[in-house]
């Protein structure tokens with residue numbers, strides 16, 4: 005039987021031999037010996053369980069799943085039961101056309117997911133009553149923290165005080181407090197239920213929960229007015245389902261709304277992943293963190309979608325970026341938006357009424373039975389008082405299969421949702437010891453807060469009510485896009501490798517999907533066992549002593565790791581250490597994260613070979629010695645090279661009292677061959693959505709765990725609920741285990757590859773990159789290489805000389821690659837004017853050759869532009885990508901034939917990928933910012 009490793013790794017033994025011949029090595033081991041500096045090389049065999057087959061791994065995961073108990077969840081607290089419509093589950097969550105796509109930086113091949121994200125933005129902006137919403141945040145708690153920093157940037161007051169209403173979700177408060185401290189923000193938690201009198205004299209922002217964590221629905225307008233009076237901005241964490249019935253944050257005057265879209269069809273997944281959201285009133289849109297989809301136009305003037313404003317904002321603004329968010333939650337945002345498309349405004353309203361009427365009946369029954377229920381006005385959650393009996397009530401319900409929320413010894417909260425049915429209410433009454441209730445109950449929403457404004461009026465939210473229509477809409481959109489299911493995505497630094505079906509399957513099993521993050525430990529044994537073995541295996545792979553999977557993206561891992569360093573220094577009384585050295589080649593998130601961790605960024609230069617300049621490093625260390633907190637380096641570097649100076653770099657920083665953060669996004673070049681925890685680093689984040697096979701989802705979800713050496717382990721991220729606080733660390737995500745729902749993917753990958761398979765994958769990835777470098781080197785100079793002229797797992801092609809000579813830009817090449825049926829490599833990162841190619845181990849030799857052939861053919865086209873055969877402003881590069889409409893038009897006046905436009909060298913006439921739009925004018929979209937669905941007439 006074929007090993008899984010042979011399915012995961014593209015080139016077979018024969019291809020491998022041919023590639024080795026081209027690169028000039030006899031075996032992969034010889035190649036790796038030559039490429040990897042001996043100072044970092046680790047020669048052991050990873051201590052992992054032996055590789056299991058796909059069938060065995062499914063059986064093991066089934067056994068783990070069976071150790072989770074799927075109770076009915078009435079816990080609420082920010083996570084609710086929801087029915088993922090099957091048509092959406094199968095055709096989005098489980099469809100590689102959606103989940104294997106990349107972040108839509110190349111908008112011409114991403115119109116499908118961009119439309120879905122624009123629907124998401126329109127949905128959020130309509131429901132919140134605010135003008136502009138972004139295309140997703142990592143979760144509700146981090147969205148609320150971003151709302152706080154946005155308020156800080158926008159408020160004119162000098163006060164450092166951020167007021168948080170006491171009726172806020174506990175995990176949101178924990179993350180807000182964690183984010184505030186390093187930035188010098190003082191969080192003041194106050195009970196505002198009695199109104200503005202409780203507000204302090206000066207504060208820059210106010211956070212309100214709507215409805216509150218207790219379930220209470222309060223009219224916040226007087227608080228909003230008082231905050232504005234004080235020069236503060238107001239952020240409202242609002243439940244989108246409740247907003248179908250309640251006046252929107254925008255209508256009560258809020259400046260910002262933040263929250264989650266989880267209950268719009270996204271399973272709870274033991275905490276995530278879910279799409280958070282953030283929306284702002286007019287005037288704040290240019291300060292909005294995260295990604296924003298906008299409408300622009302293509303070369304023919306047709307409307308087309310693209311990422312607006314902050315495209316790659318961290319890469320441009322670095323330490324001045326508004327936040328460090330890079331990978332967000334695109335796949336989950338698509339699911340939530342499709343839930344709204346499928347149900348429409350009426351459907352959403354009726355789901356909200358369903359939740360509300362059940363809560364109202366529940367409360368009436370409790371009251372009838374003599375249990376006092378806290379607030380008069382609520383949406384879906386009621387808090388009941390049972391002095392001294394709360395534990396017993398919760399236990400009684402749990403034993404009958406229903407989970408309730410223990411507020412304290414005297415109070416129990418119960419949340420209703422889309423999945424609540426009458427039988428659940430009976431169980432709750434029984435648990436409280438009150439009789440079955442059959443009387444009438446009336447709505448418990450305050451009439452002056454009733455929503456009167458329309459929402460989701462755009463036709464897209466009305467046209468897909470039948471399953472046939474929905475199926476076709478999903479298919480139509482995904483057909484517009486290029487994802488890994490069509491061909492290679494050679495994006496440097498992104499590791500677009502296989503996301504195997506066996507890895508993906510378990511995530512939609514109810515035993516993983518339908519678990520509330522606050523479910524009792526006795527119901528989550530399977531999950532906790534899976535997480536603990538994953539953490540152990542990742543520690544073994546990286547050489548660290550402890551791992552936390554809490555951070556839900558690489559950027560969040562960076563923040564968590566830097567906060568661990570900060571906590572460590574402070575625990576030793578080193579309060580002054582706040583300088584973070586970052587090489588000029590670093591990924592943009594590094595600098596943004598350092599600022600969020602309260603550090604000052606000092607840039608270290610790179611030398612002509614692209615390595616960290618050790619002379620400049622000495623100078624910077626000397627200049628900041630007593631204040632040195634850390635250095636953040638990527639290894640192998642973002643230049644795609646194994647730097648030999650890494651060990652001495654670590655030693656120099658340690659000697660000066662600093663800590664070493666190794667950005668592990670490039671771990672695909674190290675697994676099985678070197679361990680950051682053993683070659684000098686103190687902490688790293690990994691990107692499980694790169695090296696460990698979680699699909700990119702069109703720009704998320706991700707998981708960015710951190711590994712630390714023992715001295716930093718007390719500072720690993722803490723539990724956002726503060727339970728069993730065995731860590732001094734700060735919570736960086738709403739849920740203790742972050743995006744737990746997708747952890748079966750890396751678990752399955754590690755389990756099926758085993759030590760030998762993982763090392764083989766690394767060797768195959770390095771071989772593929774070197775093969776591409778060798779094939780393309782004479783056509784495009786490879787900018788940097790290390791030992792023996794070898795690259796690591798990616799290579800940078802330098803187009804600057806060609807651009808200078810011919811005017812053909814990296815952009816032109818990237819767009820022309822679309823005509824050839826490829827996604828472009830990474831453009832202008834880390835060096836402007838270059839392309840960075842990372843083929844990964846999963847592409848077979850035929851696909852690698854198809855890519856190299858396309859690049860060589862494009863090089864010949866560039867020659868024709870340079871020699872004047874084709875005019876500089878009218879050639880296949882300048883006009884790329886070519887659409888079917890363009891080449892089949894009745895007129896053709898270009899300097900080259902239609903066949904060259906549509907079917908250049910090597911492109912088959914069968915199954916060609918056609919970009920649906922021509923090249924998109926980015927600047928136009930930024931000048932004329934439109935971030936919600938345009939009216940259908942715009943497309944006529």
Ligand SMILES: *Cc1c(COP(=O)(O)O)cnc(C)c1O
Pocket residue numbers: 329330331497498557558559560591593594638642667669670691706708
């Ligand atoms: C991808 C990447 C990151 C950021 O990871 P996200 O998951 O997108 O936040 C950081 N550093 C490097 C080198 C990367 O390639």
